[in-house]
Amino acid sequence: MFHRNPVGAPFTGEAYALGSAAITLAYWLVWILALGVHDSRRPAVFGTGPEEYNSVLTASLSTLGLLTLCLYLVDFAPQRSFLLVAGGSGIVLLLLGRWAWRKRLHQQRRRKRNSYRTLLVGERRKSSDVARLLRSNTLAGFDIVGVVTTDAEASDLLPGVTVVDTYKNLLGTIERFQTDTLIVTSADALTPRRLKRLGWELEPMGVRLIVATALMDVAGPRIHTRPVAGLPLIHVESPQFQGWRYLAKRALDIAGAIIGIIITSPILILILILIRVDSPGPVLFPQQRLGLRGRPFTMYKFRSMHIDAEHQLVGLLDQSDGNGVLFKMRDDPRVTKFGKFIRRHSLDELPQLFNVLRGDMSLVGPRPPLPQEADGYEEWMHRRMFVRPGVSGLWQVSGRSNLDWDESVRLDLYYVENWSLVGDLLILWRTIRAVAKGDGAY
Known part of the structure; x- marks a missing residue:
């Protein structure tokens, strides 16, 4: 050969x-x-x-x-x-x-295994904020074992966290806590010269040095560190609301919506029939929502409630599980028997794939607000409408109806500021799992 x-x-x-x-x-x-x-x-x-x-x-x-x-x-x-x-x-x-x-x-x-034993160094209040955020995200793997405060007042910051009120013997404290990660939580905690020497001292100990900044809710791809004259400057890129990445997102939306409609078409037909059998009334529930830049559009869902649900709402307001902005009720009597099933697995949201094709919505994005809800927004909350609202989003895969109002807004704003195509694909994957389990929906 x-x-x-x-x-x-x-x-x-x-x-x-x-x-x-x-x-x-x-x-x-x-x-x-x-x-x-x-x-x-x-x-x-x-x-x-x-x-x-x-x-x-x-x-x-x-x-x-x-x-x-x-x-x-x-x-x-x-x-x-x-x-x-x-x-x-x-x-x-x-x-x-x-x-x-x-x-x-x-x-x-x-289970607090395979995590980094982390010691915080900095001003007490800032260290408390950093400790709280890191503890809320256990998957990041930072196990807070102690806090070294640099201000005069020292008291318990978090349950189970030891507070040391001096950093004069910092290396001894690191060894005592068997630390493998040290986080400096405030810029004025250590002088630049002391911070440089600390890095040298930690090197032979195999301890990682991390410096926390004042930035909050900014994803890694938007942050770039560029040294200038020996000074590390942190550049924060602006969020992407236009350009080729946004066009690619729209292409993903169109392709995903078409594929989704084709795959779920037998389910769509079956749900249509079962809604008719379960209760009298229309199959679809149209509702006015606000989309990109606050433009109103009609969002469609499969009807999961009795046709007089809006009239019954007034008598149920005092039983809301929400936070005063949105009405939530775990055992809402307005929901039909079949409606409970399709809401639990988010099947009532499937008609929104047609909203995606029309350009009203995206596959992934913030939750589309009601007009009366947006009327009560503070100015900064309107950034939620800088991108198209989504059929799914961070709120969908992070607890859904179990989230309170403030956490829902924070997740939506985080998405708006930091969205990416890879992030969208990960959210879609997590959505499929959340929908299959029916977690947090009612």
């Missing part, structure tokens, strides 16, 4: 086999190196957020592209097709492996 090289001379079968083995080995070595260069195993991104998947994809696709180009240059045609298939399969398997490992890691961190 012979294979042609670029100058026309044939490769023998043995030479071709050796060349194939060498190229395959080179591919795996370059892939492993690229994963390291792109920091896919860096503790700061490993196990949480979309940055890990971004790093894996970037490293894998660049390696596959480089090897494919090289194979075209040496004219190994059979090996090209093999590597494209094997490389593509390898990327999928690697992403699935990372996802499976992340699930296991999250299970361990919920």
